[in-house]
Amino acid sequence: MVALTLRLCAAAAALLLACGPVLAQVEPERAEAQIKAAFLYKFGGFIEWPPRAFARPDASFTIGVIGAEAIAAELEQLTAGRTVQDRPVVVRRLKPADALSGVQVLFVGRAESARLGEVLDAARSEPLLIVTESADALAKGSTINFVQEANRVRFDVALAQAERASLRISARLLAVARKVVTSS
Amino acid sequence: MTRFLRPSSVRHKLLAMVLATTLAALVVAIVAMIGYDLHGYRESLISDMTTQADLLGRTTVAALTFDDPRVAQENLDLLRYRPRIRAAALYNARGQIFARFAVDGGGEFPRLPEADGARFVGDELVLFKRVVSDREIVGTVYLRAEHDFYSRLAGYLGIAAAVAAIAMLVAYLLSRRLQRMVTEPLQAMAEVAREVTEKRRFSLRAPKLGQDEIGLLADSFNSMLGEIERTTRNLESSNQEVFRLNAELESRVKERTAQLEFSNAELEAFCYSVSHDLRAPLRSIDGFSEALLQDFPQHVPEEGRRYLSRIRASTQRMAQLIEDLLNLSRVSRGALERREVDLSELARQVLAELRGREPQRQVDVSVWDGMRAQADPRLVRAALENLIGNAWKFSSKTDQPRIEIGALADGGRKVFYVRDNGAGFDMAYANKLFGAFQRLHSAGEYAGTGIGLATVQRIVQRHGGRIWADAQPEKGAVFFFTLEGGSDGREDDSAGRGQPG
Numbered sequence: 015m016v017a018l019t020l021r022l023c024a025a026a027a028a029l030l031l032a033c034g035p036v037l038a039q040v041e042p043e044r045a046e047a048q049i050k051a052a053f054l055y056k057f058g059g060f061i062e063w064p065p066r067a068f069a070r071p072d073a074s075f076t077i078g079v080i081g082a083e084a085i086a087a088e089l090e091q092l093t094a095g096r097t098v099q100d101r102p103v104v105v106r107r108l109k110p111a112d113a114l115s116g117v118q119v120l121f122v123g124r125a126e127s128a129r130l131g132e133v134l135d136a137a138r139s140e141p142l143l144i145v146t147e148s149a150d151a152l153a154k155g156s157t158i159n160f161v162q163e164a165n166r167v168r169f170d171v172a173l174a175q176a177e178r179a180s181l182r183i184s185a186r187l188l189a190v191a192r193k194v195v196t197s198s
Numbered sequence: 199m200t201r202f203l204r205p206s207s208v209r210h211k212l213l214a215m216v217l218a219t220t221l222a223a224l225v226v227a228i229v230a231m232i233g234y235d236l237h238g239y240r241e242s243l244i245s246d247m248t249t250q251a252d253l254l255g256r257t258t259v260a261a262l263t264f265d266d267p268r269v270a271q272e273n274l275d276l277l278r279y280r281p282r283i284r285a286a287a288l289y290n291a292r293g294q295i296f297a298r299f300a301v302d303g304g305g306e307f308p309r310l311p312e313a314d315g316a317r318f319v320g321d322e323l324v325l326f327k328r329v330v331s332d333r334e335i336v337g338t339v340y341l342r343a344e345h346d347f348y349s350r351l352a353g354y355l356g357i358a359a360a361v362a363a364i365a366m367l368v369a370y371l372l373s374r375r376l377q378r379m380v381t382e383p384l385q386a387m388a389e390v391a392r393e394v395t396e397k398r399r400f401s402l403r404a405p406k407l408g409q410d411e412i413g414l415l416a417d418s419f420n421s422m423l424g425e426i427e428r429t430t431r432n433l434e435s436s437n438q439e440v441f442r443l444n445a446e447l448e449s450r451v452k453e454r455t456a457q458l459e460f461s462n463a464e465l466e467a468f469c470y471s472v473s474h475d476l477r478a479p480l481r482s483i484d485g486f487s488e489a490l491l492q493d494f495p496q497h498v499p500e501e502g503r504r505y506l507s508r509i510r511a512s513t514q515r516m517a518q519l520i521e522d523l524l525n526l527s528r529v530s531r532g533a534l535e536r537r538e539v540d541l542s543e544l545a546r547q548v549l550a551e552l553r554g555r556e557p558q559r560q561v562d563v564s565v566w567d568g569m570r571a572q573a574d575p576r577l578v579r580a581a582l583e584n585l586i587g588n589a590w591k592f593s594s595k596t597d598q599p600r601i602e603i604g605a606l607a608d609g610g611r612k613v614f615y616v617r618d619n620g621a622g623f624d625m626a627y628a629n630k631l632f633g634a635f636q637r638l639h640s641a642g643e644y645a646g647t648g649i650g651l652a653t654v655q656r657i658v659q660r661h662g663g664r665i666w667a668d669a670q671p672e673k674g675a676v677f678f679f680t681l682e683g684g685s686d687g688r689e690d691d692s693a694g695r696g697q698p699g
Contacts, residue, residue, distance in 0.1 A: 056263045059332050166265065186260035190269045
């Protein structure tokens with residue numbers, strides 16, 4: 015029994031090993047989108063939202079995506095059937111002017127970086143996690159900002175906006191952040 | 199006391215018993231304790247390392263989730279505060295090594311994570327543990343920790359050996375003291391038993407040291423000794439009595455034998471001289487009777503001649519009687535000279551003489567060949583003359599007289615016999631057969647002096663053999679005799695077969 019399990023595991027691991035580099039090599043952009051989508055989904059496990067963030071106790075966990083179709087598509091694929099904090103995950107493609115109520119995570123892609131300030135201002139008072147992928151986004155009011163470092167996706171965290179949004183970010187998440195900005 | 203103790207004495211057996219029991223109990227207890235402890239140690243080590251892996255997993259979830267090997271490495275490096283852990287690694291969800299940690303080169307890492315679980319490999323514990331976050335496997339923790347299972351076992355065995363040695367020593371000393379309760383009464387009894395056996399001192403008594411079974415044994419032993427003592431005393435006194443009586447009897451027998459021998463010798467001498475001296479006057483009587491008849495035939499009337507004939511017959515009979523008595527006397531005297539004797543030849547000679555005397559008689563004679571014995575030839579011949587002469591004589595009135603001289607084997611002994619089909623006799627008179635002057639038939643029927651069988655018996659007895667007869671009136675008689683001393687005690691039953699003491 016143990017031997018069989020071991021062998022199955024080894025087979026699965028071998029498959030993963032075989033696939034991983036291929037994904038990374040063939041389409042670096044898609045790989046980046048996949049990683050960022052996964053990060054967006056997984057942030058949910060390390061952050062506590064205030065109760066007011068959810069309209070109802072059984073409301074879904076909503077990730078809003080602005081200006082990043084590839085990531086939205088990956089997210090949809092990734093989160094299908096999955097939950098965050100025991101809530102089903104819903105991916106919503108938003109426009110910069112859309113209302114943000116009922117959204118727990120908001121991702122603003124590079125495509126909308128020009129209108130970043132506008133979007134962030136609108137979201138400033140909402141209990142949501144703002145994730146961006148633009149330089150100096152943290153200064154503009156983002157909470158987490160993806161950065162590229164040595165072919166690896168990393169992120170910086172700014173605690174000012176998190177405090178405003180009443181989010182409690184796990185120390186474990188902070189531990190793996192490239193940089194944590196404590197005050198603006 | 200100690201010289202009495204052989205290696206297999208009860209003391210040593212008891213000691214060996216106690217020590218063996220102690221050792222067995224110790225071994226069982228020690229094995230159980232060590233087994234229990236090592237099992238516990240193993241379980242606690244596995245549980246400890248599993249917890250460690252869990253902790254590590256929890257702290258590295260974020261690093262694994264957000265693909266941050268540096269943080270993972272930092273977390274792994276904290277393991278240097280757990281000196282027992284020699285190597286650790288983190289595998290990501292795809293099974294690739296994500297971060298690793300090793301002490302002193304730490305050896306190799308498995309290329310792929312294995313299933314969750316812990317196992318012992320040599321002196322190391324190898325453990326895999328999945329890192330789970332939000333019901334998803336984000337990676338695997340690999341831990342390799344050294345365990346001192348064997349050094350622990352060795353330590354325990356050392357302690358166990360020391361404990362066992364001390365326990366055995368204590369048990370030895372204790373049982374040496376305690377066993378005296380059992381062995382001392384036994385030894386005392388054994389000592390008494392040995393002394394009784396060696397010195398035959400039945401007056402000794404074993405001390406009773408206690409009220410247990412051994413005390414009971416001592417009591418029984420003592421009462422047995424008392425019984426033996428009494429019996430022995432009685433036996434000794436009655437033995438002495440028997441000795442005394444025996445000695446008395448012996449001296450009396452000696453006395454009587456001497457008397458008997460003396461009177462016997464006297465009697466024989468007397469008999470010989472009388473017989474010898476009787477012959478001279480007898481010859482005169484016979485001679486002068488004959489002279490009277492021949493010299494004065496006309497002066498002696500017919501009736502006087504008849505008287506003279508009767509005087510002559512009587513004197514001749516008396517001469518024969520005297521001759522036989524002298525023969526009997528002769529066979530009793532003189533040395534016995536044993537030689538190889540051919541009885542068949544002797545018998546034939548005797549028969550030839552008899553035939554010569556009475557050539558008109560037709561007797562069917564059969565003599566076995568090769569009958570030999572170590573005997574005095576002169577005496578054996580005299581015996582055969584008498585026996586065959588008797589057979590010849592007593593078969594004279596039978597229609598088809600038959601005489602057979604043969605031998606049979608009785609055990610290792612040769613028994614010779616002389617058989618006839620003559621007058622025989624009534625076995626009721628068998629005990630008178632061999633007495634001197636004893637006659638079963640009247641002189642009118644068969645001539646004879648009644649001394650022949652007495653002579654034969656004397657001859658046989660001088661050879662150490664015996665003689666007996668079997669007969670039926672008018673059917674014949676058989677005389678059996680041996681010429682060697684019997685060693686089978688058959689002599690005793692001879693009286694019943696016609697031989698007086």
